[in-house]
Amino acid sequence: MTPLCCPYSFLRTTTILWYLFSSSPTALAPEPEVAASEYIDRFSRTAPGVELSTYHDGNPQKRARSDQEYAFITPDGSTATSPQEPAEWTPVIIRNGHDPNVVALSSNSAQKQLSEDKSGSSLKRAREEPPAVDPPVAMEQDNPDDTPGDSSQHPYEEIMETRRSDRFPASLRDISSPMDRLDTSILYEPIMGPYSPEVDAYTSRYEVMIEKVLKEMQELPDSYVGRKTAGWPAMVFRHRQGHSYGPLAIVLPMTGDGDWRQIKSLVLRFERLHKWVVYVHDRLFNNPKTASNYQGFNLQGLLLWLFGEVFNPKIGLPAIGKVDLSNLSKKQVFGAPQRWILNFLADREQACTTSVAILGIWYLNNYPQLWQHQFTTSEHFWSQIAALIISDTQAEESSQVNRIHLRLKSSAEIDVITKAKKAQVVPDPTRIVAQIGNFKLMTPIRQKTETGLSWLTNKESRILAQSKESKYTSHILEEISQVSRFGTNVVTHSFPEVGIALTESLDPNKYYIKMLLPSGLWRSTKMRKKIRNLLTYLQHFSTPIFLELNARGAEDSKNLSSQFLSWFSEKLLGKRVILFRVNIDPNLGAPVVGLVDKTKCENGSLPPFDQVQLFIIKSLSSKSVRYQLQETSLALVGYWLKNLRQDIWVHHFKTDQRFAEFLRETV
Known part of the structure; x- marks a missing residue:
């Protein structure tokens, strides 16, 4: 009986191996030639019963406890409970305390691995040489019904703390998209x-x-x-x-x-x-x-x-x-x-x-x-x-x-x-959220937003909270405070369709311009706060734009910022505010906030505002709407680049849509 049992056992084992190799997905461990050994080894050092947090359907945090332990199979077939050389061990899960048996290695792979282990350079050789086309490792487990998913219980969080494998090249090659x-x-x-x-x-x-x-x-x-x-x-x-x-x-x-x-x-x-x-x-x-x-x-x-x-x-x-x-x-x-x-x-x-x-x-x-x-x-x-x-x-x-x-x-x-696909209406991919003259601030359509700039969500409170008042902002606000001393609340002419009123001033030859709401004149403190917020947004959004343009070959970002803010102060105050001094040019138009000669408003007519000033007045005098001042800031930067820095505009943007895409990448 004994001589007959050995061939039968050998045949039975060989049959099981062939079945597992050819048709079963249970052989999921990496190949012995260190295909992914460093990935797996780094996950094999967690003590049994480690707690890993999981969440289910938004419920409060639950804890799942792993009851699996890990054994390490050496090339000679011996086992150990903890790794001595992580890069040369292959982890195999022990389920319910029973060790799986490694039943075979292909002859070519086994001889190659053993010879390389003796030379002490198997890991290095496996990384530097192309893998040989040998039959893979076949492993027989105590319970052939065990699912391959059991091997995914390794603590993958350790991948965040371990250097990556050198198996792959430093720069991964991509494949082209399918035709x-x-x-x-x-x-x-x-x-x-x-x-x-x-x-x-x-x-x-x-x-x-x-x-x-x-x-x-x-x-x-x-x-x-x-x-x-x-x-x-x-x-x-x-x-x-x-x-x-x-x-x-x-x-x-x-x-x-x-x-x-x-x-x-x-x-x-x-x-x-x-x-x-x-x-x-x-x-x-x-x-x-x-x-x-x-x-x-x-x-x-x-x-x-x-x-x-x-x-x-x-x-x-x-x-x-x-x-x-x-x-x-x-x-x-x-x-x-x-x-x-x-x-x-x-x-x-x-x-x-x-x-x-x-x-x-x-x-x-x-x-x-x-x-x-x-x-x-x-x-x-x-x-x-x-x-x-x-x-x-x-x-x-x-x-x-x-x-x-x-x-x-x-x-x-x-x-x-x-039918559902045919019934879908494809919306216009862009939307105009603000316009000044020949410039349109465009943005992709966003659902459930008031103005379309949902990518600015949660920026408003953070920007205003963390931004410190710049020297430009302080200087402009100081100019507004100085000129406001000459104003009164006695309205002589009002323009509700524009959002301003002309009031008497302490200078008999001038009117004082104030913001006008349907409910009456704006208080100076409220107007000052809104202008401060607008200046904060102007600097916050213009800074990364000018920095990025400088990185792409434009002039120094500080010069661009100085030119832009000086231009804005001219539109706001009728004066070019340069740090620590004000350049008063009689040829400039009327200010949005401040004193204007009565000769420029004959018979109480509307002061000679340009399209930029009318845009600023509309933004400042309207009710506060989410994203409004942010849109105003971005629109002013875009208009300035398109009309006053055409060299930059033509080289980097050319169209309003390209500028909108630039904002999405930069701001």
């Missing part, structure tokens, strides 16, 4: 099958990290200001002191409307993206029709790499998270993965398209030789993935039980979607 895109509106979300626990575990980790980042952002002091990144839907918050910024920053993704997503919305978006990434990986590497020898392999390496690219990329800015900008050059903004992710979060890309791009970037940079052998071009990669997805949707439902797959929506559902 033809799949219409995913006729598809349901991928059905995860055995990967559902995997997705749930990752979702909780994303939730914890997103909640942490947003909480830090909400607790920032007023000295932190946010600026939109050039060309990408993200906001970077940095500490500002004068014209300089601190090195630490927090990056938040934005929607297509320029708003921030809430925690729940971000978590749902990442959960959806995660499902599609798992699905497209399964279609490429677990499909017998593909030519890759890494079938069913490296999913965890891909997912951990993606987690790192979202929160802590090796170079450049994260899609969401905290970053030290002192180590970044000006050209290192967002890498290829972050750009795809940000466009997806801003509803500019579909989850399916984004997931395929992420898989392509990972594959191209992780296995460049295999990529070139299998695809050669990005378009070939896109077309092959599309063919695999289409073939999956055409497969019989009975053949897809207990595996990850896609389902087409019914024809009735597709008809409803088609």
Whole structure:
């Protein structure tokens, strides 16, 4: 009996191994050639029972306790309870106290790894040399019904504190966008099958990290200001002191409307993206029709790499998270993965398209030789993935039980979607929110806002609270105080359609101009406060505009700011206010606030205001509306650049729409 048992046992073990390797998605640990060892090793040092916070449906914080421990399998097959050399250990989960058994390594891989371990340079060699095309590691577990999702219980938060793996190149290569895109509106979300626990575990980790980042952002002091990144839907918050910024920053993704997503919305978006990434990986590497020898392999390496690219990329800015900008050059903004992710979060890309791009970037940079052998071009990669997805949707439902797959929506559902798309009215992408003469302040339409500048939400109180009165502001306000001593409240002529009144003054040859409301004259204190707020906004918004123009080759920002504020004081006071002196030019027009010669208002006619002054009067004399003074400030800067600095305008903007896009990137 004994001689017969050995061959039978060997045959049974071999059969199980073949089954696990060819058709089961349970072999999810990274390859032994250190494909993602540093990612996994950094997550293997948490004590058993570590508490990780999770949130569910907006309820108060709940605690979930992990009851899993981790063992470390050495190349010679021995085990240990704690790592001695993290880069040379492969973590395997112990479930309920039972150790899984590593039953086999392919002969080529085993011999290669053992020989490299003896030389002491396996880690370095694995990073510097292209990976050999060997059969992957096969692992047999005590309970073959265990789902692959169990391996996602590693403490992923440690990725924020550990340097990134050198497996990938410093600058990741991107893949081009597809020429033809799949219409995913006729598809349901991928059905995860055995990967559902995997997705749930990752979702909780994303939730914890997103909640942490947003909480830090909400607790920032007023000295932190946010600026939109050039060309990408993200906001970077940095500490500002004068014209300089601190090195630490927090990056938040934005929607297509320029708003921030809430925690729940971000978590749902990442959960959806995660499902599609798992699905497209399964279609490429677990499909017998593909030519890759890494079938069913490296999913965890891909997912951990993606987690790192979202929160802590090796170079450049994260899609969401905290970053030290002192180590970044000006050209290192967002890498290829972050750009795809940000466009997806801003509803500019579909989850399916984004997931395929992420898989392509990972594959191209992780296995460049295999990529070139299998695809050669990005378009070939896109077309092959599309063919695999289409073939999956055409497969019989009975053949897809207990595996990850896609389902087409019914024809009735597709008809409803088609009719809804045809019924949609596409709004004008721009809206004029303020106009001075030939200049129009334009902005994309925003829903549920009073004036359209929702990207300025929450700026008003912060700007006024943190801004100190500048020398220009103090000097202009001092001039207003001096001239107001000559005014009285005796109205001689009123112009309610404009918003001003001419009153008697202590100088018999002059009128005093005051703001007029339907209820009567403005009190001097109220007018002074509104002018101070307008001056604060003018300096707050003009400063980053002039700094950015200077960075793009225009003259010094201080000179631009001085010229602009001097021009504004001329319109407001009828005088050119230069620091510590006032240039009174009799040829200047009437002031918005102050004294005007009666000869300029014959028979009580309206003073000779120009279009800029009428715009300022309308803004100051109207009832306070949210964003109004901010719009006034931006419109004045735009008008000044377009009409008085045409050299800058023609070189950098040319059109009002281009200037509006510049504001979205700069302010």
